[in-house]
Amino acid sequence: MIRLENLTKHYGSFVAVDDVSLEVSRGLLYGFLGPNGAGKTTTLRMIAGILRPTDGRVLLGGDDVHRNPIAAKQRLGFIPDRPFVYDKLTGAEFLRFVAALYGQEGDAVDRRVAELLEVFELASWKDELVEAYSHGMRQKLIISSALIHRPEYIVVDEPMVGLDPKAARLLKDIFRQFASRGGTVLMSTHTLEVAEAMCDRVAIIQHGKIVAEGTVDDLRRQHRAGDASLEELFLKLTGGVQVRELAEVLGHGGGGDGAP
Amino acid sequence: MTQPSLWRVLEPKWRTALQRIREERSRGGSGKLLLLVAVGALFWLTVYWVLYLVLRHLRADPDLGSLLAGKVLGVVLLSFIAILVLSNVITALSSFFLAKDLDLLVSAPVDWLRIYLAKLGETLLHSSWMVALMAVPILTAYGVIYRGGPLFAPFAVLTLFPMLVLPAVAGSALTLVLVNVFPARRTRDLLSIVALGAGGVVVLLFRLIRPERLVSPEGFRNLLDFIAVLRTPTSPFLPSEWATRATMGFLQGAIDPLPLVLLWTTAAGAVTLGALLHSRLYATGFTKAQEGAERFVRGGLWQLTVGTLLGFLPVAKREFVIKDIKLFFRDTTQWSQLILLAVLVVVYLFNIKMLPLHRGEQVGFFYVTLVSFLNLGLAGFVLAAIAARFIFPAVSLEGRHMWLLRSSPLELKTLLWSKYWVGTVPLLVLALLLTGLTNVLLQVRPFMMVVGMLTIGGLTFAIAALALGFGALYPQFETENAAQIPTSFGGLVYMMATIALLGAVLRALWTAVYAYVRAVYEGQPVVVDAWMISWFAVAAALCAAATALPLWVGLRRMERFEF
Numbered sequence: 001m002i003r004l005e006n007l008t009k010h011y012g013s014f015v016a017v018d019d020v021s022l023e024v025s026r027g028l029l030y031g032f033l034g035p036n037g038a039g040k041t042t043t044l045r046m047i048a049g050i051l052r053p054t055d056g057r058v059l060l061g062g063d064d065v066h067r068n069p070i071a072a073k074q075r076l077g078f079i080p081d082r083p084f085v086y087d088k089l090t091g092a093e094f095l096r097f098v099a100a101l102y103g104q105e106g107d108a109v110d111r112r113v114a115e116l117l118e119v120f121e122l123a124s125w126k127d128e129l130v131e132a133y134s135h136g137m138r139q140k141l142i143i144s145s146a147l148i149h150r151p152e153y154i155v156v157d158e159p160m161v162g163l164d165p166k167a168a169r170l171l172k173d174i175f176r177q178f179a180s181r182g183g184t185v186l187m188s189t190h191t192l193e194v195a196e197a198m199c200d201r202v203a204i205i206q207h208g209k210i211v212a213e214g215t216v217d218d219l220r221r222q223h224r225a226g227d228a229s230l231e232e233l234f235l236k237l238t239g240g241v242q243v244r245e246l247a248e249v250l251g252h253g254g255g256g257d258g259a260p
Numbered sequence: 261m262t263q264p265s266l267w268r269v270l271e272p273k274w275r276t277a278l279q280r281i282r283e284e285r286s287r288g289g290s291g292k293l294l295l296l297v298a299v300g301a302l303f304w305l306t307v308y309w310v311l312y313l314v315l316r317h318l319r320a321d322p323d324l325g326s327l328l329a330g331k332v333l334g335v336v337l338l339s340f341i342a343i344l345v346l347s348n349v350i351t352a353l354s355s356f357f358l359a360k361d362l363d364l365l366v367s368a369p370v371d372w373l374r375i376y377l378a379k380l381g382e383t384l385l386h387s388s389w390m391v392a393l394m395a396v397p398i399l400t401a402y403g404v405i406y407r408g409g410p411l412f413a414p415f416a417v418l419t420l421f422p423m424l425v426l427p428a429v430a431g432s433a434l435t436l437v438l439v440n441v442f443p444a445r446r447t448r449d450l451l452s453i454v455a456l457g458a459g460g461v462v463v464l465l466f467r468l469i470r471p472e473r474l475v476s477p478e479g480f481r482n483l484l485d486f487i488a489v490l491r492t493p494t495s496p497f498l499p500s501e502w503a504t505r506a507t508m509g510f511l512q513g514a515i516d517p518l519p520l521v522l523l524w525t526t527a528a529g530a531v532t533l534g535a536l537l538h539s540r541l542y543a544t545g546f547t548k549a550q551e552g553a554e555r556f557v558r559g560g561l562w563q564l565t566v567g568t569l570l571g572f573l574p575v576a577k578r579e580f581v582i583k584d585i586k587l588f589f590r591d592t593t594q595w596s597q598l599i600l601l602a603v604l605v606v607v608y609l610f611n612i613k614m615l616p617l618h619r620g621e622q623v624g625f626f627y628v629t630l631v632s633f634l635n636l637g638l639a640g641f642v643l644a645a646i647a648a649r650f651i652f653p654a655v656s657l658e659g660r661h662m663w664l665l666r667s668s669p670l671e672l673k674t675l676l677w678s679k680y681w682v683g684t685v686p687l688l689v690l691a692l693l694l695t696g697l698t699n700v701l702l703q704v705r706p707f708m709m710v711v712g713m714l715t716i717g718g719l720t721f722a723i724a725a726l727a728l729g730f731g732a733l734y735p736q737f738e739t740e741n742a743a744q745i746p747t748s749f750g751g752l753v754y755m756m757a758t759i760a761l762l763g764a765v766l767r768a769l770w771t772a773v774y775a776y777v778r779a780v781y782e783g784q785p786v787v788v789d790a791w792m793i794s795w796f797a798v799a800a801a802l803c804a805a806a807t808a809l810p811l812w813v814g815l816r817r818m819e820r821f822e823f
Contacts, residue, residue, distance in 0.1 A: 048667035078667035088590040100579030101668040
């Protein structure tokens with residue numbers, strides 16, 4: 001289980017994450033939604049142990065990420081939104097290096113590396129330096145690296161960015177299978193169709209606070225939204241007014257295809 | 261459509277620079293600025309003072325003085341031009357072809373001439389600012405000695421500016437042609453090797469011809485030969501010669517407008533030709549620059565050698581070390597600097613060999629021991645500079661990958677440990693080689709050999725730890741170019757701390773070494789007593805503290821990093 005207790009993060013006087021508490025049970029695919037700058041990435045980076053919270057704590061299967069980091073991180077696979085990888089390593093070398101960070105080596109790792117590169121269609125690129133990879137290929141490599149040590153929890157920031165439709169579909173299937181086998185996925189995304197189709201539960205964060213949490217049906221009921229899609233619900237909760245204003249600006253500005 | 265001004269085209273660059281200054285100011289307060297100003301002023305004053313003394317000495321000779329002063333200026337300006345062409349070629353590659361703002365600029369409706377002029381200005385500024393600053397104390401010394409008056413300053417600017425523009429145009433044009441032949445990333449690799457190789461050969465040749473012999477009168481058959489050599493211009497077609505003639509003419513009250521006209525018309529002509537070349541070749545060059553340096557590599561060799569050698573280590577430590585070694589040797593801009601390092605070692609040892617020490621047994625022993633002792637300081641300084649280049653940036657270069665390292669169960673201690681040993685082992689080999697060979701060349705006695713080897717060993721561990729510790733204290737995560745990291749404020753503080761350590765260790769050792777020298781000189785047996793041992797212990801304690809403390813502080817700082 002991923003558990004956030006009163007998680008807070010300040011940058012000077014700016015409160016990026018404000019007293020967030022959340023529980024993601026085993027076997028769930030959990031969507032973490034919110035507009036740009038709402039605090040999604042900061043929250044996920046605190047869960048991954050990259051940022052230290054100002055207050056509160058993160059528990060991964062009972063282990064505090066900041067007090068008992070080694071045990072907690074052994075169980076975690078983190079996929080960031082920006083795919084920075086060592087340019088001068090080959091794809092296969094990078095995966096072996098990541099496995100080593102988790103204390104794994106030997107034939108089992110070699111087999112796992114070959115398997116993951118095959119699944120993500122990178123096998124023919126395995127001996128090529130990462131500097132020659134496209135953005136999407138780097139994203140696939142990072143996803144592979146998060147799976148290499150067979151984690152119990154996957155925390156992923158914007159997983160679909162840069163992926164071609166085939167890889168996006170593959171990733172959805174992998175996450176679904178992972179959750180059905182007892183793994184836990186916590187993912188932030190802007191692609192609301194993906195969240196609606198894939199996620200068992202979602203949380204919507206705005207200005208660093210959770211403004212809604214539950215299944216999509218729960219949210220519809222809570223906010224009397226009838227048959228509204230997740231997108232309509234999201235806009236209602238986070239910024240429908242601004243969207244209408246934006247449409248008006250585009251309409252009057254005469255740009256693009258001339259929205260009315 | 262109205263085209264944006266050059267100022268607007270370069271707006272992201274200067275705004276970023278301003279913001280960086282603001283951030284630096286808010287982080288370090290005025291103390292940082294004061295320190296930088298103090299160190300800069302000290303450097304300027306030293307250059308000014310040395311040149312002032314030389315020029316004053318030369319001016320005392322009415323026949324040859326001004327000829328020699330002009331020759332010195334000519335050589336200085338010529339070396340500036342040589343440095344500038346190389347640095348402009350490398351800078352132009354980044355600013356014209358690899359910079360992050362190019363996608364935006366090239367896709368915007370900005371005409372080619374504006375892009376050319378903006379990027380030429382950026383290249384000029386980036387590659388020439390250091391040379392321009394260096395010229396200030398030099399020209400000031402000339403102005404003061406030859407009483408150039410207040411008008412000399414604007415005249416010097418008027419002379420120097422076109423001289424800086426010419427290498428910028430030449431460097432940019434050369435880069436443009438090269439990028440059209442090779443992909444930009446390959447060109448960068450190629451240029452690193454060529455530039456450093458050429459630099460190394462120049463340094464080596466310059467040293468091996470022993471220029472110090474030229475100042476001895478016996479090197480020339482007669483005075484007339486010597487004057488004839490001085491009067492001959494180095495090359496009448498070189499901008500450095502025009503700048504020298506313009507400057508010396510002004511200072512001697514015989515202003516000749518021709519060199520100045522030559523400088524400005526050539527600069528204007530060069531910019532025009534450069535612009536024409538840019539209009540023809542830039543589009544295809546820019547397209548080529550987008551190609552990656554595709555290379556299939558196999559890392560089996562490192563795995564087999566280093567991997568086997570480090571087989572006793574836990575897998576995370578071992579793979580981290582192998583990863584760092586692979587990254588170093590696969591990055592041409594990094595490993596190619598080993599060429600310069602090799603040249604440096606040869607020149608260093610050559611200088612020691614050329615010292616005229618073995619002329620008398622007693623005097624020889626004293627000077628040999630003194631040189632061997634002082635050599636520890638010099639070797640320590642060289643090692644500090646090498647550590648600044650290779651070890652200081654180690655933590656900063658991991659910045660973009662910290663998401664992986666911090667989200668994995670890798671302990672920061674392991675990371676620091678790997679970085680430390682990957683840097684220290686080659687540094688230690690170099691240190692022992694430099695000191696050992698120097699002592700062999702000097703024919704020192706076993707006592708100094710042992711003292712020297714142990715001291716340089718201890719200093720190397722401390723220097724590497726200081727470099728890594730200060731690198732973690734003052735990280736530069738946003739910089740992609742490893743070569744720029746040591747020139748930051750943190751690099752300066754590290755060098756000052758290392759020099760202080762060298763001074764303290766040598767001071768501690770001096771008492772013991774002096775007792776030894778005195779005993780041998782007076783023909784008495786050398787007694788290693790408690791007094792001597794206590795000074796050795798102080799030196800060892802200083803090295804141990806300077807090893808442990810920076811690593812501990814660096815580790816604490818790394819634990820607080822946020823990304």
